[in-house]
Amino acid sequence: xxxxTQCSAEDIExxxxxxxxxxxxxxxxxxxxxxxxxxxxxxxxxxxxxTLYEGSVxxxxxxxxxxxTAHLANKKLVVPAAIPNKSGAVVNELCGRPACLIQxxxxxSVSEPTPAHCTSVGAVLAQxxxxxxxxxxxxxxxxxxxxxxxxxxxxSGQTDAIDPALGPxxxxxxxxxxxxxxxxxxxxxxxxxLFPDNVLFSGTNISGLIDFYFACSDFxxxxxxxxxxxxxxxxxxxxxxxxxCDALIQGYQSVRNLTPMEKKNFGVLCKGAALRFxxxxxxxxxxxxxxxxxxRKDPLAFVRRLRWFQKNDIAL
Amino acid sequence: xxxxTQCSAEDIExxxxxxxxxxxxxxxxxxxxxxxxxxxxxxxxxxxxxTLYEGSVxxxxxxxxxxxTAHLANKKLVVPAAIPNKSGAVVNELCGRPACLIQxxxxxSVSEPTPAHCTSVGAVLAQxxxxxxxxxxxxxxxxxxxxxxxxxxxxSGQTDAIDPALGPxxxxxxxxxxxxxxxxxxxxxxxxxLFPDNVLFSGTNISGLIDFYFACSDFxxxxxxxxxxxxxxxxxxxxxxxxxCDALIQGYQSVRNLTPMEKKNFGVLCKGAALRFxxxxxxxxxxxxxxxxxxRKDPLAFVRRLRWFQKNDIAL
Numbered sequence: 001x002x003x004x005t006q007c008s009a010e011d012i013e014x015x016x017x018x019x020x021x022x023x024x025x026x027x028x029x030x031x032x033x034x035x036x037x038x039x040x041x042x043x044x045x046x047x048x049x050x051t052l053y054e055g056s057v058x059x060x061x062x063x064x065x066x067x068x069t070a071h072l073a074n075k076k077l078v079v080p081a082a083i084p085n086k087s088g089a090v091v092n093e094l095c096g097r098p099a100c101l102i103q104x105x106x107x108x109s110v111s112e113p114t115p116a117h118c119t120s121v122g123a124v125l126a127q128x129x130x131x132x133x134x135x136x137x138x139x140x141x142x143x144x145x146x147x148x149x150x151x152x153x154x155x156s157g158q159t160d161a162i163d164p165a166l167g168p169x170x171x172x173x174x175x176x177x178x179x180x181x182x183x184x185x186x187x188x189x190x191x192x193x194l195f196p197d198n199v200l201f202s203g204t205n206i207s208g209l210i211d212f213y214f215a216c217s218d219f220x221x222x223x224x225x226x227x228x229x230x231x232x233x234x235x236x237x238x239x240x241x242x243x244x245c246d247a248l249i250q251g252y253q254s255v256r257n258l259t260p261m262e263k264k265n266f267g268v269l270c271k272g273a274a275l276r277f278x279x280x281x282x283x284x285x286x287x288x289x290x291x292x293x294x295x296r297k298d299p300l301a302f303v304r305r306l307r308w309f310q311k312n313d314i315a316l
Numbered sequence: 317x318x319x320x321t322q323c324s325a326e327d328i329e330x331x332x333x334x335x336x337x338x339x340x341x342x343x344x345x346x347x348x349x350x351x352x353x354x355x356x357x358x359x360x361x362x363x364x365x366x367t368l369y370e371g372s373v374x375x376x377x378x379x380x381x382x383x384x385t386a387h388l389a390n391k392k393l394v395v396p397a398a399i400p401n402k403s404g405a406v407v408n409e410l411c412g413r414p415a416c417l418i419q420x421x422x423x424x425s426v427s428e429p430t431p432a433h434c435t436s437v438g439a440v441l442a443q444x445x446x447x448x449x450x451x452x453x454x455x456x457x458x459x460x461x462x463x464x465x466x467x468x469x470x471x472s473g474q475t476d477a478i479d480p481a482l483g484p485x486x487x488x489x490x491x492x493x494x495x496x497x498x499x500x501x502x503x504x505x506x507x508x509x510l511f512p513d514n515v516l517f518s519g520t521n522i523s524g525l526i527d528f529y530f531a532c533s534d535f536x537x538x539x540x541x542x543x544x545x546x547x548x549x550x551x552x553x554x555x556x557x558x559x560x561c562d563a564l565i566q567g568y569q570s571v572r573n574l575t576p577m578e579k580k581n582f583g584v585l586c587k588g589a590a591l592r593f594x595x596x597x598x599x600x601x602x603x604x605x606x607x608x609x610x611x612r613k614d615p616l617a618f619v620r621r622l623r624w625f626q627k628n629d630i631a632l
Contacts, residue, residue, distance in 0.1 A: 001346040008427035025518065026422050028356055031319040031345035040344055040356065042422070106342050106358070111324035202341065 003029035004054045005037045007095045011042060012050065015094045016141035018085040019101060021045055036213075037097070041102070046296075047104035049080065052097040056150065057213050059098045062091050065212045066100070066153055068132070068189055075131040077124070078208050080105050093313075105208030107200025108157035113231055115247035116204040120250025124206050125194060125227055129220045132233060133224040141192065141216040143276055145181050151279040158286050162299060169218045169303060173275050181272065182219070190223035191215055195230040213299055221262040224271035228314060229277065229305055236303030240312070247315060263316045267309060319345035319369045321353045323411045328366065329359060331410045334401040335417060337361055349365025352529075353413070354448030356420070363420035365396065368413040372574035373529050375414045378407050380455045381528045382416070384448070384505055389419075391447040393440070394516075395525050396421050411567040429547055431563035432520040436566025440522050441510060441543055445536040446572055448505035455480060457508065457532035459592055461497055465490060467595040474602050478615060482598065485619060489591050497588065498535070506539035507531055512544040537578040540568055541585035545593065545621055553620030556628070567631060579632045583625060 006029070007015075013024045022045035029050075030038050035056035041048050053059060066082040073081040082090045083101040091098050110117055141147075152170050159166040191198075193214040200208030232245040252258075258266070281299035288296045322345070323331075329340045338361035346354045346365075353370035357364050369375060382398040389397040398406040401418040407414050426433055457463075468486050475482040507514075509530040516524030548561040568574075574582070597615035604612050 009424035010427055013424075024424055027424055028344070029347035031347055040346075108325035108329075108340055108343055111326055142513075 003037045003039075004030070004108065005052050005095050005097055007037075007052070012039065012097055013097055015050075015092070015099065016041075016043065016101075018028055018087070018092065019083060020086060021048065021083065021101070035067060043258075048083065049102040049104055050094070050097070050099065051102055052094055052099045054097065055182075059091065061139060061213075062098065062100070064089050064137050065215055068135060068215055069212055071135045072128060072131050072309050077128060078105060078206060079212070080208065080210055105200055105210065107202050107207035109197045109199060110201060111196065111235070113196055113244060114204070115243045117201060117243045118231055118248040119251035119254075120204055120206050121194070121199055121227065121231060122224075122248040122253075123208065123255050124199075125191070125223060126255035128191060128209070128254045129188065129223065135189045138190075138214070138217040139189075141190075141218040143192070143214065143216075143280065144218065145177060145272065148177075148275060148279050151283055155279070155282050155286055159282060162282065162285060163303070166278075166299070166303065169306070170275070170278065170282075173271060173306065177268065177272055177275070180268045182261070182268065185219040185221055185262055185265060186259060187217060187219045189215060190218050190220060192218065192223060192226060194223070194227055219262075219269065220256075221258060222273065224258075225266065225273040226276075227252075228270055229273045229302070233305055233308070235301060236298070237301040237308075240308055245314060249314065258316060263266055266316060267313055270309045270314060271306060276301050277302040278306060319347070319353045319355075320412050320447045321368050321413055323353075323368070327411055328355065331366075331415065332357075332359065332407070332417075333495065334403070334408065335399060336402060337364065337399065347502055364399065365418040365420050366410070366415065367418055368415045370413065375407065377455060377474060377529075378414065378416070380453050381531055382406050383453055384451060384531055385528055387451045388444060388447050392395075392446060393447055393525065394421060394523055395528070421516055421526065423518050423523035425513045425515060426517060427512065427551070429512055429560060430520070431559045433517060434547055434560045434564040435567035435570075436517070436522050437510070437515055437543065437547060438540075438564040438569075438573050440515075440525065441507070441539060443567045443573035444507060444525070446506060452507045453505075454533040455505075455531070457506075457534040459508070459530065459596065460534065461588065464493075464588075464591060464595050467599055471595070471598050471602055475598060478598065478601060479619070482594075482615070482619065484620070486591070486598075487595065489587060489619065489622065493584065493588055493591070496584045498577070498584065500534040501537055501578055501581060502575060503533060503535045505531060506534050506536060508534065508539060508542060510539070510543055535585065536572075537574060537582060538585050539591065540565075540574075541582065541589040542592075543568075544586055545569055545589045545618070549621055549624070550613070551617060553617040553624075556624055561630060565630065574632060582632060583629055586630060587622060590618050590625055593618040594622060626628070 012027050022043035026042040028040050030040050032038050037052040039050040041050050069079045070081050072079045080103040084090050198211045256316050278299050281297050285296050338359035342358040344356050346356045348354050352370050353368040355366040357366050385395045386397050388395045398417040400406050436447050467630050516526045548557050594615050601612050
């Protein structure tokens with residue numbers, strides 16, 4: 001949530017000389033994106049986001065992300081397309097970092113989605129899945145069950161400081177998922193991280209889907225399970241909102257019907273998605289000093305979701 | 317250089333309901349301003365900066381800053397005027413902080429000013445001084461000689477870790493300034509911190525003067541000495557650029573001639589301005605952990621300027 005690499009206006013002006021986008025008029029470092037540096041810039045022609053990749057994104061993955069957003073943009077989804085420079089290159093370099101000039105999308109992210117927002121986001125996720133069906137590239141989900149096991153091993157023995165029940169819960173859930181995780185569901189390119197801060201709205205209409213840096217090939221229904229985890233609970237996980245959940249599922253199925261196998265496995269997928277964020281947040285919590293400027297996200301917010309999914313089913 | 321208070325779009329929407337500025341379309345936290353939180357926001361009518369004051373600015377001083385920018389804006393200086401809400405109030409509250417909605421000014425800040433930039437900034441500072449002459453409010457400069465003594469006492473004994481010569485240099489300069497600091501020069505409202513990052517350009521034309529949170533009543537020529545310190549040296553203080561300096565002084569005097577007394581005292585004012593930044597940077601350096609996310613600014617960059625002013629005179 002900060003600008004890690006400080007670029008001067010002169011640096012950005014020189015970078016833009018390789019593009020046909022006009023002359024720089026404004027550049028503001030924006031506190032957005034967890035681990036990249038982002039500038040909102042304006043030329044005499046248009047506005048753009050200029051992203052510098054700070055190491056958490058593997059530069060080898062950038063072509064996948066950019067081809068995917070180009071593919072989706074072609075199919076009229078409101079995703080930010082990367083802008084090629086005069087030589088056609090999308091990934092360039094600025095201040096020693098891989099850097100991309102990206103289409104700017106207006107809109108605001110909601111913190112407390114209404115059911116109307118949830119209907120919209122459910123529908124757009126299904127549109128994304130249909131539009132991605134003929135996308136030819138693939139990328140392994142590096143936050144999936146085998147990776148959760150590795151992450152669990154890494155944090156093992158250090159979770160008691162957060163909550164003594166956390167370690168046993170992680171182990172029990174991993175054992176359960178090992179025997180129940182589905183192997184054959186409709187799959188393709190998914191966003192995998194479509195939290196409210198990655199969706200821009202104009203009113204209740206979606207004006208942008210952003211931050212595709214976790215996009216990968218996995219089950220469509222898993223992407224929907226991530227959405228359920230991130231849109232239909234209070235941020236701290238204490239409250240489940242049935243009206244938001246119904247609206248979200250109804251929005252999704254208004255565009256793409258879940259198959260019987262997807263419905264059957266949906267509870268397991270929801271638990272897996274909750275565990276994914278329990279594990280990454282636990283890992284980050286342990287590895288971020290309490291005094292660091294970056295805000296640590298509470299792993300227990302997703303422990304509460306996981307426990308909810310252990311006791312309840314989503315109506316499909 | 318970060319957003320300290322996270323406001324949701326809903327918080328900002330609710331805040332804007334008290335203003336006649338239209339409906340929120342975009343809100344981005346921007347990494348700007350040393351100790352405030354700033355959002356660049358856009359409504360269907362216009363763009364604005366939304367500033368939340370985080371404690372380093374005394375809320376009692378806000379009326380001075382806002383009246384001054386209103387006064388200067390009235391006289392056609394490109395300064396950001398604060399926007400009153402429907403009840404006429406300029407300082408309101410958002411997320412538990414005093415907050416102001418401020419006019420957005422486009423433009424970019426240069427890191428390596430050319431002589432043409434320096435001519436422009438010299439001229440605009442003189443315009444600011446002329447325009448401020450009939451501004452009726454006053455505010456004591458709380459970064460002036462008596463405050464430097466207090467700051468020097470605070471850092472005393474802790475400067476060796478930065479440079480063993482730093483402590484003696486501070487003491488010697490303070491003694492020298494005690495007997496040479498002028499008491500009667502033309503004075504009025506000054507900006508007091510017009511570094512390159514507080515000036516926005518469109519080409520070499522000035523499109524904005526921002527960040528008036530050090531503005532105060534003091535000698536006009538001291539404001540010019542701050543400008544000399546911040547525009548005509550390399551950032552690290554190793555290099556003095558005579559062409560920038562000549563252009564800056566010529567730009568200033570094209571609008572307002574320095575008096576003989578201002579010229580006579582200018583060397584002392586330049587040393588004082590250098591010491592002011594040596595002291596605040598030394599204090600911040602000692603009080604900012606090296607691991608903190610905030611970038612510490614090197615006090616030695618201004619020690620080098622101070623030493624330059626000890627050996628050289630500015631041609632006036």
